[in-house]
Amino acid sequence: MxxxxxxxxxxxxxxxxxxxxxxxxxxxxxxxxxxxxxxxxxxxxxxxxxxxxxxxxxxxxxxxxxxxxxxxxxxxxxxxxxxxxxxxxxxxxxxxxxxxxxxxxxxxxxxxxxxxxxxxxxxxxxxxxxxxxxxxxxxxxxxxxxxxPYSVHLEIPRLDPESYVGIAPHPLEISKLSDKTNSLSRRLTEKEEMVDNEYFYIFCPHTSEWPDEVWVAPKRRGKLFGEITDVEVQDLAHVLIRLIQIFTLRHGNEFSFNFYIYPDSDWYLRLIPRIKTLGGFELGTDVFVNTQDPKETLAFLKEHFNNPDEEKILKENQATYRRGV
Ligand SMILES: [Zn+2]
The missing domain is CATH 3.30.428.10 (HIT-like)
Structure with missing residues (x-):
């Protein structure tokens, strides 16, 4: 087998x-x-x-x-x-x-x-x-x-149904989606929390577990990935390419990364640069120690996502993370 x-x-x-x-x-x-x-x-x-x-x-x-x-x-x-x-x-x-x-x-x-x-x-x-x-x-x-198989429970964090950004560290019940419209319009004023692209929100949850991890969620929330539209595909390609480009400047040409697409409804894509090695605490407890402030990552994205300043990234914007804990 x-x-x-x-x-x-x-x-x-x-x-x-x-x-x-x-x-x-x-x-x-x-x-x-x-x-x-x-x-x-x-x-x-x-x-x-x-x-x-x-x-x-x-x-x-x-x-x-x-x-x-x-x-x-x-x-x-x-x-x-x-x-x-x-x-x-x-x-x-x-x-x-x-x-x-x-x-x-x-x-x-x-x-x-x-x-x-x-x-x-x-x-x-x-x-x-x-x-x-x-x-x-x-x-x-x-x-x-x-x-x-459905019988195998996958512990993948969900988007917080109460919010258009941010996540809960553990899965939340999708049934909490009620009153979504209200909470959306209320929170849409909190522009400082994300980079606003045409069809996607790009953000760094305060519960980020890895240095420089980035979440990309469609503005049309609550959908399955299979429902992505042609214009969203075009925009997502642009987002993905730009993220990889600016992280390549920040972390070097050979920088390793993963991304995955959330398999159930309310999909998102999570990009994780693999610039740190897990330590014994994380392996034993499944509790991550993140030495990079996600606010700093977001500030970096906001500064360089639309108009990357290559020289500045190379000179000043190296991440402040440390490789191990
Ligand atoms: Zn080949």
């Missing part, structure tokens, strides 16, 4: 036992000499592909002649009943922030299509690992989608 969901009988917390995953190719560590996601190795079975206009156009867009723009494979080392890999593009090196904007939009649209395809089969969880510190084993940019 590839994997098994196990529940701790005392704490009721779930884990996945997946020892076969230890055998997966770790190109980053040099255990396989070739990249399974590159064009030279694209003959293997796939679930889906988006064809390129022509190999010549792909060469212009991605620097490599390919008859596809994006491919989806089954994960050969799954830890869930459905476990897919979405290869961002034929480009082995460049991720969202350095691909054509149209390609970033295509990737996000593909998330939506796959989400809708698997909706109802379980909890559709989409996540991206970039860099070794973020758990990446194949550096060719890709995203994973897993469908987790």
């Amino acid at each position: 590839d994997f098994e969901f196990l529940q701790n009988p005392i704490t009721k917390k779930w884990m996945v036992s997946a020892p076969r995953r230890a055998k997966r190719p770790d190109q980053a560590s040099g255990t396989v000499p070739f990249c399974p996601f590159c064009v030279e190795n694209d003959k293997k079975e796939e679930l889906f592909r988006v064809k390129s206009e022509s190999p010549k156009q792909a060469k212009r867009d991605f620097g490599v002649e390919a008859d596809w723009n994006l491919r989806i494979l089954e994960n050969k080392f799954p830890f869930a009943p459905i476990h897919e890999v979405i290869i961002h593009s034929p480009d082995h090196n460049n991720n969202f922030e350095r691909l054509p904007i149209k390609q970033a939009e295509l990737i996000l649209k593909t998330y939506k299509e796959r989400y809708k395809l698997h909706q109802g089969k379980g909890q559709v969880y989409i996540f991206h690992n970039r860099g070794k510190k973020a758990g990446e084993s194949i550096p060719h940019p890709h995203t994973q989608l897993v469908v987790i």
Whole structure:
């Protein structure tokens, strides 16, 4: 068996036992000499592909002649009943922030299509690992989608239904959504708490657990990710690219990060730069010590999101976090 969901009988917390995953190719560590996601190795079975206009156009867009723009494979080392890999593009090196904007939009649209395809089969969880510190084993940019059985309770923080920004550290009942309109209009005056984009709120909850983590929530609250509209996809691509760009200036070219998309209703995207290592306190207690003030992160975003001042970021705006606790 590839994997098994196990529940701790005392704490009721779930884990996945997946020892076969230890055998997966770790190109980053040099255990396989070739990249399974590159064009030279694209003959293997796939679930889906988006064809390129022509190999010549792909060469212009991605620097490599390919008859596809994006491919989806089954994960050969799954830890869930459905476990897919979405290869961002034929480009082995460049991720969202350095691909054509149209390609970033295509990737996000593909998330939506796959989400809708698997909706109802379980909890559709989409996540991206970039860099070794973020758990990446194949550096060719890709995203994973897993469908987790409903019986497995996932402890993912929810957006606070009472607020358009901020979160509760633990899940809240969605039934508290009543009187949403009132609380929305009341809180909409608190502009200083976020960066206001056209279709999204970008904010740093005061309960942030990681330095520089950023939450992106659609202004149309209470929706499933599968309900994202075309204009929201365009805006989200822009937001994601800009966040990665300014964090690259702040944390360096090879900075590792993760993001995930909340699988249930009232979706959001949470981006987490992996610039600190967890310590024994956090591992034992599941209580995080954050040495970066989220207000400082937000001030940084407000200053640089719309018009990044590259020189200033490089010179002055290095994060004040420390790498360990
Ligand atoms: Zn590759």
